[in-house]
Amino acid sequence: MSLFDAKRPRYHVVADALSQAIQQGRYPVGTLLPTEAELCAQFGLSRQTIREAIRLLVELGLASRRQGVGTRVERRDVSQTYVQRLEAVADIWQYVEETSRKVLKVTDVPASRARVPLPGDPARRWRMLEGLRFVADERRPIAWTQVYVAPEYAAVTDAKNRDRVPIFSLIEQRFGVKASRIRQDISAVSLGADVAKLLRVPARSVGLSVVREYVSTQGEVFEMTISIHPADRYHYTMQLDLAYASESAFIAERLTLPAGLRGSSSKK
Amino acid sequence: MSLFDAKRPRYHVVADALSQAIQQGRYPVGTLLPTEAELCAQFGLSRQTIREAIRLLVELGLASRRQGVGTRVERRDVSQTYVQRLEAVADIWQYVEETSRKVLKVTDVPASRARVPLPGDPARRWRMLEGLRFVADERRPIAWTQVYVAPEYAAVTDAKNRDRVPIFSLIEQRFGVKASRIRQDISAVSLGADVAKLLRVPARSVGLSVVREYVSTQGEVFEMTISIHPADRYHYTMQLDLAYASESAFIAERLTLPAGLRGSSSKK
DNA sequence: TAGTGGTCTAGACCACTGG
DNA sequence: CAGTGGTCTAGACCACTAA
Numbered sequence: 001m002s003l004f005d006a007k008r009p010r011y012h013v014v015a016d017a018l019s020q021a022i023q024q025g026r027y028p029v030g031t032l033l034p035t036e037a038e039l040c041a042q043f044g045l046s047r048q049t050i051r052e053a054i055r056l057l058v059e060l061g062l063a064s065r066r067q068g069v070g071t072r073v074e075r076r077d078v079s080q081t082y083v084q085r086l087e088a089v090a091d092i093w094q095y096v097e098e099t100s101r102k103v104l105k106v107t108d109v110p111a112s113r114a115r116v117p118l119p120g121d122p123a124r125r126w127r128m129l130e131g132l133r134f135v136a137d138e139r140r141p142i143a144w145t146q147v148y149v150a151p152e153y154a155a156v157t158d159a160k161n162r163d164r165v166p167i168f169s170l171i172e173q174r175f176g177v178k179a180s181r182i183r184q185d186i187s188a189v190s191l192g193a194d195v196a197k198l199l200r201v202p203a204r205s206v207g208l209s210v211v212r213e214y215v216s217t218q219g220e221v222f223e224m225t226i227s228i229h230p231a232d233r234y235h236y237t238m239q240l241d242l243a244y245a246s247e248s249a250f251i252a253e254r255l256t257l258p259a260g261l262r263g264s265s266s267k268k
Numbered sequence: 269m270s271l272f273d274a275k276r277p278r279y280h281v282v283a284d285a286l287s288q289a290i291q292q293g294r295y296p297v298g299t300l301l302p303t304e305a306e307l308c309a310q311f312g313l314s315r316q317t318i319r320e321a322i323r324l325l326v327e328l329g330l331a332s333r334r335q336g337v338g339t340r341v342e343r344r345d346v347s348q349t350y351v352q353r354l355e356a357v358a359d360i361w362q363y364v365e366e367t368s369r370k371v372l373k374v375t376d377v378p379a380s381r382a383r384v385p386l387p388g389d390p391a392r393r394w395r396m397l398e399g400l401r402f403v404a405d406e407r408r409p410i411a412w413t414q415v416y417v418a419p420e421y422a423a424v425t426d427a428k429n430r431d432r433v434p435i436f437s438l439i440e441q442r443f444g445v446k447a448s449r450i451r452q453d454i455s456a457v458s459l460g461a462d463v464a465k466l467l468r469v470p471a472r473s474v475g476l477s478v479v480r481e482y483v484s485t486q487g488e489v490f491e492m493t494i495s496i497h498p499a500d501r502y503h504y505t506m507q508l509d510l511a512y513a514s515e516s517a518f519i520a521e522r523l524t525l526p527a528g529l530r531g532s533s534s535k536k
Numbered sequence: 537t538a539g540t541g542g543t544c545t546a547g548a549c550c551a552c553t554g555g
Numbered sequence: 556c557a558g559t560g561g562t563c564t565a566g567a568c569c570a571c572t573a574a
Contacts, residue, residue, distance in 0.1 A: 009542080035559065047545090054560095065560060066552090068552040068558080069560080180510045188474045205458075231456040237452065240450040241449050277561080278562080279563090305539090315564090315565085320562085335542060
């Protein structure tokens with residue numbers, strides 16, 4: 001006559017009990033769960049079993065552990081999370097590799113004169129590469145792009161294989177600065193005469209603009225890019241998969257921006 | 269005089285050794301790693317320690333375990349993955365809750381006459397809701413939308429709170445059918461006269477089109493939506509985070525380094 | 537059936553945190 | 556310093572898979 005029937009692992013039962021207790025407010029967010037020793041006593045189970053249960057809670061993002069302190073309740077509900085996976089190799093690189101780039105211009109421009117909102121001192125001069133992107137066979141470009149590189153890393157734009165490897169990836173190779181976050185802003189635009197001409201479409205026709213911001217682990221924006229595509233030659237597709245439990249470990253950090261909604265309000 | 273120095277947990281050392289062996293092709297993808305018992309013998313460690321090491325490999329996506337079979341090598345390299353997280357509650361709901369919807373029309377239309385490419389029999393009649401979306405205060409709508417619901421679930425469109433909760437969420441509540449995948453297609457469009465008028469913008473002005481496809485766990489598309497936004501009132505922003513940013517990162521990083529097993533201590 | 541990984545126990549010592 | 560979680564051992568039995 002025990003809590004545990006034969007079928008389910010005991011640590012599942014324990015994890016269930018704990019998460020329900022959390023859900024019901026018995027262990028409010030920010031407080032500590034009972035210690036492992038206490039839980040062992042309460043449930044009459046060995047420490048490893050209890051630890052396995054807590055591990056599940058941590059994976060679900062409900063709790064976190066700190067040595068010497070305890071197990072902290074992090075949230076009350078398990079939120080369902082959809083994830084888009086972008087494998088650096090498979091997607092970004094593929095894009096670069098399946099297309100060719102023609103660089104039209106390389107200059108240094110002050111942040112204030114850039115086409116995208118570069119952070120920091122407006123007088124700071126960023127290295128700017130302007131170019132076009134083609135897919136094989138097609139004569140008309142699929143994108144007009146500008147890449148802005150922070151001055152410290154401007155040297156990478158001299159690399160020989162600059163056209164075949166993403167710039168942010170060159171920066172990582174050479175300076176060890178890694179993009180830990182990429183922000184993307186997608187909007188529809190009306191093409192100006194200059195860009196339209198390069199893309200070989202009528203002026204004021206419709207285009208899709210994608211602005212990317214590469215943020216280092218230190219929170220510093222070290223590269224920004226803008227791509228403008230003719231509407232009829234480019235769609236942006238993505239797939240969001242319902243996350244499974246083992247990946248929910250990463251839930252801890254919350255998105256700062258609601259990904260669905262953005263009025264024309266500004267970015268920082 | 270052992271493989272194990274005092275500093276690192278032994279299961280980290282084991283995981284490191286195994287992942288390097290995989291990287292070097294000693295255990296090709298698709299083959300099985302040595303059994304836990306064999307690894308215990310090889311490293312002279314207890315089974316739990318070995319299991320903890322394998323757990324790391326699994327978390328990194330390098331291996332998978334199957335009871336009764338063994339531990340299979342799944343990939344050779346740790347791929348860096350960027351993920352976008354969309355918390356169903358926090359983001360999609362927020363979008364719905366912060367905006368209000370006005371339904372203009374509810375009809376049943378055959379797939380062939382829909383504005384989006386509905387799968388299956390072209391004669392199948394889907395429930396279609398057409399409407400506008402507003403943000404508080406703003407008089408002009410931020411979106412014109414059409415929602416197509418597969419006939420089996422059309423009943424949910426009668427729900428009272430239909431305007432406050434996403435349709436796909438109602439379907440889950442009522443029929444237990446869950447969206448395991450959401451595909452999105454974003455493109456720039458030129459607004460037709462009809463939509464432009466409803467959005468209160470000039471005809472042929474620029475808009476952003478977002479088509480969403482909700483796929484159930486059975487792979488069936490049960491809902492599709494199209495939203496068209498005035499270009500100046502809507503941007504689509506998203507944030508991609510580098511996965512494995514937490515504990516596993518440290519193992520993942522070591523994988524890229526060449527052979528020498530011990531030596532440098534990496535700490536951030 | 538033999539062998540795999542999955543679960544579980546009852547110990548032990550260590551590293552870290554806070555008072 | 557006492558108490559926490561982190562690591563580790565040497566056993567044990569079970570559920571599953573393939574031959």
